Amino acid sequence: NAGVTQTPKFRILKIGQSMTLQCAQDMNHNYMYWYRQDPGMGLKLIYYSVGAGITDKGEVPNGYNVSRSTTEDFPLRLELAAPSQTSVYFCASSSQTGGRYEQYFGPGTRLTVT
Amino acid sequence: AQSVSQHNHHVILSEAASLELGCNYSYGGTVNLFWYVQYPGQHLQLLLKYFSGDPLVKGIKGFEAEFIKSKFSFNLRKPSVQWSDTAEYFCAVNPFNTGNQFYFGTGTSLTVIP
Numbered sequence: 001n002a003g004v005t006q007t008p009k010f011r012i013l014k015i016g017q018s019m020t021l022q023c024a025q026d027m028n029h030n031y032m033y034w035y036r037q038d039p040g041m042g043l044k045l046i047y048y049s050v051g052a053g054i055t056d057k058g059e060v061p062n063g064y065n066v067s068r069s070t071t072e073d074f075p076l077r078l079e080l081a082a083p084s085q086t087s088v089y090f091c092a093s094s095s096q097t098g099g100r101y102e103q104y105f106g107p108g109t110r111l112t113v114t
Numbered sequence: 115a116q117s118v119s120q121h122n123h124h125v126i127l128s129e130a131a132s133l134e135l136g137c138n139y140s141y142g143g144t145v146n147l148f149w150y151v152q153y154p155g156q157h158l159q160l161l162l163k164y165f166s167g168d169p170l171v172k173g174i175k176g177f178e179a180e181f182i183k184s185k186f187s188f189n190l191r192k193p194s195v196q197w198s199d200t201a202e203y204f205c206a207v208n209p210f211n212t213g214n215q216f217y218f219g220t221g222t223s224l225t226v227i228p
Contacts, residue, residue: 031214033216035218040123040220040221041220042204042218042219042220042221043158043204043218045215045216048214048215050213050214090157090158094214094216096214099210100146100165101146101208101213101214101216102148102160102163103148103160103206103216104160105150105157105158105159106157107156107157108157
């Protein structure tokens, strides 16, 4: 049971390039999330999904897109990278039992846009 | 606006000192509460959680937290810190009426001096 996995671990992009951050979970969780973490700012929710085929915007969705074609995978797409997207990105999934949600986090992707 | 506040941004303690990190939230109604720890270069790991019942919850590594509903607080405590507790600590709130939404504080950086 690998939990939540993310690739790549590190990436440097030039301004205007695009890339996809991969996220997968093997816990059969319906709920998945993408956060970005900036120093002193905590975690900000970018997008989330409540199940395959269903996604919704979080607090900071601009410049990003997601898809959820399967329960396991939740990739995050950056179309035109900007320096403001330099951050650490965490994917998470959550279980839900009787209204009790518990999140599990991936190891993160450190992205630098120059 | 609804929020999660961690008032201590950076705490420095000597080994064996006692720790208390504050967390206050502004959501009304029923909430699920969490503390996560992030060791340098690693992902967030769950320290402890509160769903219901005894407001004093115990987590891993000797940490505990107390939910005080009247104060909208969920402070984290440890009687005697160790150098290995050096990390960033995040409080998170999952308001019951939002379903799967989690809101994070900005984090507290703890440095323990040997």
